[in-house]
Amino acid sequence: MKIVVLVKHVPDAAADRTFHEADHTTDRVGVDGILSELDEYAVEEALKLAGSESGEVIALTMGPEGSADAIKRALQMGADSGVHVVDDALHGSDALATSHVLAEAIGKIGEVDLVLTGMASTDGGMSVVPAMLAERLGFAHIGFVGEMSVDGGTVRARRDSDVTETVEAATPAIVSVTDQINEPRYPSFKGIMAAKKKPVESWSLADLGVAAEQVGLDAAWSQVQSVTKRPERTQGEVVTDDGDGGIKLAEFLASRKFI
Amino acid sequence: MPTILVLVDHADGVVRKTTTELLTLARRAGDPVAVFLGSGYESARETLAAYGATKVYVAESSDFGTYLVAPEAEVLAQIAATTEPAAILLPSSPDGKEIAGRLAVKLQSGIITDAVDIDADLTTTQSVFAAEYSVTSRVTHGTPIITVKPNSAAPEPAASTPEEEKVTVSISDTAKRATVVERSERETTGRPDLAEAAVVVSGGRGTGGDFGPVEALADALGGAVGASRAAVDSGWYPHAHQVGQTGQTVSPQLYIAAGISGAIQHRAGMQTSKTIVAVDKDPEAPIFAMVDFGVVGDLHTVLPRATEEITKRQG
Numbered sequence: 077m078k079i080v081v082l083v084k085h086v087p088d089a090a091a092d093r094t095f096h097e098a099d100h101t102t103d104r105v106g107v108d109g110i111l112s113e114l115d116e117y118a119v120e121e122a123l124k125l126a127g128s129e130s131g132e133v134i135a136l137t138m139g140p141e142g143s144a145d146a147i148k149r150a151l152q153m154g155a156d157s158g159v160h161v162v163d164d165a166l167h168g169s170d171a172l173a174t175s176h177v178l179a180e181a182i183g184k185i186g187e188v189d190l191v192l193t194g195m196a197s198t199d200g201g202m203s204v205v206p207a208m209l210a211e212r213l214g215f216a217h218i219g220f221v222g223e224m225s226v227d228g229g230t231v232r233a234r235r236d237s238d239v240t241e242t243v244e245a246a247t248p249a250i251v252s253v254t255d256q257i258n259e260p261r262y263p264s265f266k267g268i269m270a271a272k273k274k275p276v277e278s279w280s281l282a283d284l285g286v287a288a289e290q291v292g293l294d295a296a297w298s299q300v301q302s303v304t305k306r307p308e309r310t311q312g313e314v315v316t317d318d319g320d321g322g323i324k325l326a327e328f329l330a331s332r333k334f335i
Numbered sequence: 336m337p338t339i340l341v342l343v344d345h346a347d348g349v350v351r352k353t354t355t356e357l358l359t360l361a362r363r364a365g366d367p368v369a370v371f372l373g374s375g376y377e378s379a380r381e382t383l384a385a386y387g388a389t390k391v392y393v394a395e396s397s398d399f400g401t402y403l404v405a406p407e408a409e410v411l412a413q414i415a416a417t418t419e420p421a422a423i424l425l426p427s428s429p430d431g432k433e434i435a436g437r438l439a440v441k442l443q444s445g446i447i448t449d450a451v452d453i454d455a456d457l458t459t460t461q462s463v464f465a466a467e468y469s470v471t472s473r474v475t476h477g478t479p480i481i482t483v484k485p486n487s488a489a490p491e492p493a494a495s496t497p498e499e500e501k502v503t504v505s506i507s508d509t510a511k512r513a514t515v516v517e518r519s520e521r522e523t524t525g526r527p528d529l530a531e532a533a534v535v536v537s538g539g540r541g542t543g544g545d546f547g548p549v550e551a552l553a554d555a556l557g558g559a560v561g562a563s564r565a566a567v568d569s570g571w572y573p574h575a576h577q578v579g580q581t582g583q584t585v586s587p588q589l590y591i592a593a594g595i596s597g598a599i600q601h602r603a604g605m606q607t608s609k610t611i612v613a614v615d616k617d618p619e620a621p622i623f624a625m626v627d628f629g630v631v632g633d634l635h636t637v638l639p640r641a642t643e644e645i646t647k648r649q650g
């Protein structure tokens with residue numbers, strides 16, 4: 077079984093995330109980047125499935141130079157190899173362009189049975205790239221999956237949307253997983269050492285046959301017009317309970333007409 | 336007036352409140368035209384008319400329930416091809432977003448997700464980075480496809496007599512690749528839906544597993560019950576109630592956090608609430624930095640006292 081796991085390199089949520097003044101794109105250089113936490117669950121699930129079905133796990137990312145760190149982390153966790161799509165023309169790409177490039181890359185990898193992704197990237201957080209990929213590749217897609225198994229070319233998954241659904245699909249399939257699905261492992265010392273010898277390929281847009289005009293900020297089909305920092309919430313009254321904390325709480329709610 | 340297509344969110348014809356919000360927003364920018372996919376249209380008719388749909392496309396087929404999401408995208412794309420709408424609005428639910436993503440590829444159109452507001456000229460507002468920033472954007476290519484978060488507008492009734500057009504559906508085999516073999520019922524707790532509720536009371540690790548006081552306060556205020564991931568992971572409350580980055584985003588008039596420290600992933604799901612209240616025994620808990628009112632104390636005594644006082648005041 078050949079599994080591609082999508083890994084995105086994102087600004088650390090614990091750091092101060094900002095935008096570029098000039099073009100309103102996410103600042104991916106000025107802050108610490110990490111493998112999107114929600115993609116760690118996809119890596120873990122890929123490794124578990126590959127372990128039980130003797131498969132191969134390829135970590136795929138699209139992003140600037142620093143994004144190689146996301147692949148490195150996946151390799152340290154246990155993925156077999158990595159593919160990094162990197163090209164200056166990609167700066168500012170929207171979800172449509174991203175899914176276009178990733179679909180071409182998955183096509184070039186070839187004979188993929190399963191594509192695993194996170195439920196959303198922790199920066200953009202649109203939760204649309206996997207569905208777009210499915211549309212482009214003609215693969216089945218099961219999103220928001222909290223439990224899954226693969227047996228003889230059939231994926232069976234529990235989808236946690238507004239209701240809980242059990243969904244089946246034949247491979248090739250794309251499955252986006254939630255943080256309910258597993259507990260991602262930390263790379264072991266052995267894993268970190270082994271990762272250094274694992275192959276990582278770098279592909280440009282030309283390698284994928286994608287024209288530079290089809291991607292990047294100028295080709296984005298939506299445009300940010302303004303970015304405003306929300307006013308910080310200011311702390312209101314905080315009281316310490318001396319037996320009357322509950323009463324004071326009720327009084328506050330009454331003063332705001334909630335009672 | 337240009338046509339604005341609105342995908343109806345419903346369970347067997349019972350229209351969800353988000354749809355009435357979308358119809359209200361759509362009226363700002365044009366004529367709202369509803370698209371009803373699935374079964375049970377008879378039950379939906381009245382609500383769609385009451386909120387101003389000028390026309391309803393009705394495609395009734397069991398395929399929508401049997402196969403995951405792709406059939407909806409396919410039929411919506413067919414309807415869009417004939418109506419040439421100025422925009423397509425969908426709910427920001429898991430299904431809504433996946434349909435929107437597929438639709439954007441099919442229609443070669445720009446997409447904006449999780450809008451919290453839409454102007455008459457289709458400029459959208461979003462809250463990003465755990466709601467620390469507010470961003471306005473526009474789709475600049477194709478038919479704007481916009482998913483809208485619950486509670487983004489107050490539904491305003493506007494009676495109409497919509498024209499109805501039945502659509503015959505023929506769904507391709509590629510859209511039938513993921514089959515739903517089992518589906519649970521929507522849970523009925525008797526409380527309002529979390530994403531739509533005006534009041535939400537949430538419990539965290541500090542409940543120690545006893546959600547009784549949280550539920551009692553929620554009931555006194557007519558609210559919904561939420562939970563932190565720590566409480567969900569401990570198995571104390573169902574995942575459907577999780578508030579935060581990987582749970583639901585709520586934006587109620589009143590949010591009460593009990594025994595929740597206020598991690599960024601939790602704040603991402605409740606930061607835009609109008610009024611925020613916290614009860615926590617640790618005065619240093621980060622949640623207090625964002626409250627309108629806070630009580631430092633044990634939730635097991637503070638919550639029941641508050642509930643008692645509220646009930647008393649309500650007579």
Ligand SMILES: Cc1cc2nc3c(=O)[nH]c(=O)nc-3n(C[C@H](O)[C@H](O)[C@H](O)COP(=O)(O)OP(=O)(O)OC[C@H]3O[C@@H](n4cnc5c(N)ncnc54)[C@H](O)[C@@H]3O)c2cc1C
Pocket residue numbers: 113114255538539540541542562563564565566577578579580581582583593594595596597598599600601604614615616617620632633634635
């Ligand atoms: C990828 C990812 C996604 C995540 N998504 C979410 C998400 O969607 N939602 C979410 O909530 N979290 C999410 N988290 C987890 C988040 O980081 C926190 O771990 C979690 O929110 C903590 O929950 P808590 O506040 O209930 O627990 P804690 O942080 O342990 O806080 C418990 C609080 O209860 C107080 N307390 C204890 N006893 C009492 C008492 N008797 N009376 C009053 N107060 C008491 C303590 O003082 C403390 O402040 C996510 C994490 C990751 C990595």
Ligand SMILES: Nc1ncnc2c1ncn2[C@@H]1O[C@H](COP(=O)(O)O)[C@@H](O)[C@H]1O
Pocket residue numbers: 082083084085112114115118136137138139171174192193194195196197200201202203204205206
């Ligand atoms: N640039 C990218 N490189 C690799 N994977 C990505 C990229 N963008 C999105 N993904 C994958 O698609 C998922 C959903 O992304 P999004 O639609 O942006 O929320 C993420 O969790 C990733 O697994």
